[in-house]
Amino acid sequence: MASPDVTTQLAQLEASSNPPQRSEGYSQMLDNILSTFTSNDLSANLTAYVQSILSDSIGVIHSRPLLSSFVEKYKSISDNEVKIEAGTEIVQLLAPKIVSYEQQDTDLKFVLADAHEAEEDFTNSAKTLQTIVLDSSQGRAVTDDEKAAIWMRICRCYLEEDDPTNALSYLNKIKNVIFSVTDQAVRLQFQLSQARINDSQRNFLDASTSYLILSNEPAIDEEERLRALSAAITTAVLAPAGPTRARQLGKLYKDERAAETPEHGILEKIFLDRLLSPSEVAAFASGLADHQLAKTSDGSTVLDKAVLEHNLVAASRLYQNIPLESLGALLGVPADRAEAYAAAMIESNRLSGSIDQISELVHFFPTPAGQDPNSANAVDLTTRDLRTWDANITHLSEEVEKVSTMLQREEPRFYESVMAS
Structure with a gap:
């Protein structure tokens, strides 16, 4: 509750009929x-x-400069609890009159949001900025840069609270104006937030692509670029x-x-398709x-699934070809689970092969690196073997x-004598 002395002095100032003296009195009072x-x-x-100062007896014309002066001094308060x-x-007091004090209300909310963030209360900071x-409606121009900066800050607050759903809604708002935003910092924060949201929602390939783009931004410090590259590798592995993941791994x-x-x-x-050890x-x-170690529906982590599929x-x-029992031992899982993963990957065209359930064998079809397994699925095993044989013969012929050619260039006499014989 306000001090009685303060209440009395404020009432006297409200009753004053001399605006200059009243303004000076309010300044000294604050x-x-x-x-x-x-x-x-x-x-x-x-x-x-x-x-x-918001009372009807003061009037909007005189209240605005007084409120602007208050906000400037409000910023200097060191106690965040008092600020909050x-x-x-004060925000609640301004709410019914916000049309008359839009700029002052905005400045006040920025300070209040800063105080919430200083106390690591990012949710309330975001909620304050949202208002x-x-x-x-009063002619106060708000540029796309200013809008994007506010939406970006809200998005980052929600990301700090591990709330990608709300963060994404504000990221989508920025997408509508990002092409007209000139602030380089906001554009970089947009790319980073996009990567973090994709990462948190387990869209790892999209996240890896965004992180890789960030890692090549010259405006970012070398250390931060290297950190972005590490994040790009991590998400690509997960x-x-x-084929799409293989191409991304190739770039990295x-x-x-x-x-x-x-x-x-x-x-x-x-990248070289080598088996990964448990260590x-x-x-x-x-x-x-x-979130990268969260359990999936079958009880395994995202990493477990990624490693099993890679192996x-x-x-x-x-x-x-390999027996299902041996494949399970190789992958460190039961044979039926190895079969299920192999079947799922073959069905989704991420692995080229077939399963003989009667013989309990998995047959693998050789697919050139980077080629979509689906393009080879219609070719039978005999044709694949012949193509592999042809490719090996072609490679050997090229080496011969x-x-x-090297002998002809380095030892022309020997070459001619051999060719003549």
């Missing part, structure tokens, strides 16, 4: 309140002060196995900076976020031709 009262009483007295308590009450008027593996990241070892093994997977898992692809490079 300074006295800020210097006299402690945290326990300060909030109530500040609220009473604003209630007084007083700011919340800022962006479509002014993505479902298949060919990036010269990839060798500087902690994830380079697992990236190399996955390598455990080391990689230790650096993952909670299936790696096994297809080593074997033409290279050796012959």
Whole structure:
């Protein structure tokens, strides 16, 4: 509750008929309140002060500069609890009159949102920013840059609270104006938030693409770019196995900076279709976020599924066929689960092969790197073997031709004598 002395002085100021003296009196009154009262009483007295300057007896013309001056001094308050308590009450006082005080209301809410964030209350910060008027009816121009900056801040607040659903709704608002936004910082934050939302919703390939774009932004510090590249590798590893993921892994593996990241070892093994050991997977898992280790419907984690699918692809490079029991042992899962994963990958065209359930065998069909397995599904096993044989013969012939050309260039006399004989 406000101090009786403050209430009395405010009433006297409201009754004053001399606007200049009244404005000077309010200014001195605010300074006295800020210097006299402690945290326990300060909030109530500040609220009473604003209630007084908003009274009908003062008038909007004189109230606006007084409220603007109050907001400037309100910013300087060091106690965030006072800012939050007083700011919340004052925002409610302004709500019925917001049309007359749009700019002051906006400035106040920015300070209040800062106080919430300083206390790590990102949800209330976002809710405060959401109430800022962006479509002014009083001629206050709000540019696309300003709108995007506010929506971006709300989006980031929700991301800090692990609320990707609300974050996405504000990211979608930014998408409508992003092409006219000139603020480079907002554009970069937009890309980062897009990557984080895709990551949190397990759209790992989309997240990897966004992180990779960020890692090549010259406006970002080298350390941050390398961190974005690490995130791009991590999310690519977690993505479902298949040609699209293979192409993304290829881009990352060919990036010269990839060798500087902690994830380079697992990236190399996955790109080269080598089997991953449990120790390598455990080391990689230790650096993952909670949502990246969440359980799926079958009780496994996203990483477990990604590794199992990768090892299936790696096994297809080593074997033409393998018993289901042996495949399960290789993958570290029961035979029926190995069969289920193999069947799902074959059905979705992410693995080229067939399953003989009578013989309990999985047959793998060789597919050139980067080629969609679906393009080869209509070809039978005999034709595939012949194509592989033809490719090997072609490769051998090319190597013999290279050796012959080198001999002709380096040892022309020997070459001529051999050819003559």
